[in-house]
Amino acid sequence: MTSGKQKNIEESLRWAANSFLLESLFEQSPLGLFVVDEKFRFVKVSKYFAHNINDQSVEAHLGKTIRQVVGPQQWPKLKPFFQRALVGEYIHDVHVTMNRRKDSHRERHYLVTLYPLPKIEQGKLIGGLIQEITRQYEAEEEVLTYQNRLEMAQNAGGIGVFDWDFETNEVWSSPEEVALFELNERDPSGREVHWLDRIHPQDKDRILSLIEESSEKHQNFDTEFRIILPDSQLRWIRGRGRFFYNEEGEAVQLLGVNYDITKRKKEELFLKFKSEASRLLIPSTDYQKTLQQMCELAVKFVADWCSVDILEGETFQQLALAHKDPEMVEYAKKIRSKMPATLQTSRGLAQVVKTQKPLFISEVTSDLLDQENLSPEQRRIAKKLKLNSVIIYPLCVQQKAVGAITFVLAESEGHYSEDDLEWIRQLSLRVSLFVENTQLYDEIRKERQRLFRLFENVPCVVFESHFQSPNQPSRITFMNVYVQELLGYPLETWMNKEEFAQSIIHPEDVKRFETERQKVIRERTPGLVRFRWRKKDGKYIWVESRFLPILDKHDEVVGFRGVVTDISERMKLEQRKDEFIATASHELKTPLTSLKVFTQVLKTHKSIQASSKVSQYLNRMESEVDRLTELVYELLDLSKIQRGQLALNKEKLSLNELLAEVIQTIQPTIQHQIIFKSSKESYVHADRLRLSQVFSNLISNAAKYSPDASEIIIQLRQEDKKVTVSIQDFGIGIAPEYQTQIFQRFYRVFDEKDQTFPGLGMGLFISKTIINQHNGQIWVKSKPQNGSTFFVSLPRRKGV
């Protein structure tokens, strides 16, 4: 290196060292800054450049060529620009794609700015700025148009530098500064504009006093402010400055940098807005309030006006409207009530809703107002509202526009750009979703309310209960308020006390209730049980509960859901019916008594005995009287069963003896021979009368349904825990499909010729009831035409 060149470098470096600006930029800025000499050797690099762009220390750069640092493959991509800069050309924001040494497979994107360093006449040093834009590039690649990318690239690099000499009041501005503030355009009077002139009126006083204060206190300043460009575009600028003083301590010079932070600022504001709005936009009961809060947020961060309109029929309902000045809000609302916006009258809203496309007016000019053919009043209003820039975005629910959200810039004099459309699109999606969710939520809530109202007015108790397992106590999880009316206990008692419903069941009914509950758990079939519930006043009422098991995903029963009805009135009616049946059957028995006696007396007369035909008829009459008597008894039993009043007088008795007695009584009345086979003496605990009734019934049935057979076989078998009696006939038999039905009320078996056999079919039902009440079982095995065998099994009593 020649001494002359060395001198040049030294001079340049001295300049650089003296320059606060350069030094601070190199140390602190998140920018890749560097200086290279005419051999493209690094003379100075910023920390950021060394570490973040090249992954090497600052020291590792100094003295090395660019080629050495970036490698021979990458250097050719950069070389032409550096050569051009070397001959004095200003290279501004060229996009260079390179592969970094570290993870070299990944393509990286940089913006490079090169400039011959000022105050060096020969331009043998090149200053450079490199910014990595890989991430933005990749992200934007997907979503942004080429147009947007270009714009972004243009904005990225421009750092303006100014040097303000207070003594001469001259300002030197770097080309970037000129571009940033559009200083090349003169003001209307032809005067050269100062960057201070561009500052937004709302920020200007603050900046001026900041400059004054900082210079007095010998401080640097670093601030953010807005500027308005001649086309009234708004930009956010970050400005930093340092003062230089003369020997008297007066500030004589201000050196400063300005750069565009509009995008970041907007993003910041939008991000803030978006995050706060997102927190707001969750389904709520007061959705109008939420929308209003969202509009107020918008006004705080990104708009002067913000409103949400939802279409109701043909008219737009302004659900929310915000502006900083409450008086302006009042004014706008007054206008809206005077001139409602409908699909016909409104321009913007209607257009947006009809087309489902946003409306974007970057600048509301008077030409535009002319085109719109506004009435003088409308123009006045537009002027008063100072509408400057407008975006109306449709709100869509299930592909249908239901309204729109409006953002307006007015007093702040800025303009929305195409970029802003994107964040408004994101936001309106969110608002749409919110509206949709709220509407759904509202619908569900209304449905729920409707259901609850319905339940409230249903004159029965609707309930849902849950338990951990069927053996654990259950808890009511839902119950309608009717229960309070019915029984008098407050709803909370039901909800809070475990097993409360069970605790007020009449002691006599607890077992029946529990049996039904277990049956439902076991068989997963609907349950039906009648029981008495104790009211708060201590009285009992009859209720009927119908319930279903609730199954979890493993098909386990986890609770019940059902309805409990007050049946006390019905029970009273049934009681009256039963009383009637009791009286009626008693009344019937009286004439039957005389009829039977007269018939029998008649039979004893010699003249009658002489005529076989008359005797035969009298016998028939007598047996008909017996049948009638039997029916009357059955009717009485039936009404008792239904009332649950079939009382049993149980005693320990010998089943062998009982059967022998029954056979002895019945044998004379039938043609068949009854054959009784038994081994050991078997004892049961039973009601003698009722059990006799069952066996009489079964034996007479056997006779009835085997008219052509000659015998009936009765067998008694003793097992360890039970005794089983079988009654076998050799008659018409029962088809399989009827074998369970015959135990139901009023069921009768028909023979093949459809000849009805006598009896109303109450006998088997009564027998089954009696046997069940003895904890026994009754069933039949039969084949059509092969006879039937009825079985009765009862728990066995051991011992003598």
Added chain:
Amino acid sequence: MKKAVIIDDDLGVIEALQAALELWDFEGVGVRENKKILSTLREVQPQLIFLDLLLSGTDGQEVSRLIRSEKEFTRIPIILMSAHPRGKDISTKIDVNGFLPKPFSLDVLQHLIRTVSSH
């Protein structure tokens, strides 16, 4: 001829019993009104009394007590009759000699008369 008084509010039952009793040489005298019971008994001086458990207006139990309260009738056999299913139980608790469920067969009736008469 032996005599029996039949106390029942149903004429049909009275007449049927009269017809049946004739078979065994009994003359049956029916009483349907409570107030005539004692006077009839005094007049007829029966060997046997048939008493319906549930007379309309008065309970058969009360009537039996009324009859037994008269010295001359304390030893006359009374047969309680009833269509009530638990009538037999009641018959064991009051001062009567036998129970006849309604309706009944002549065999049962004859057996019962023999039993109570021999008592």
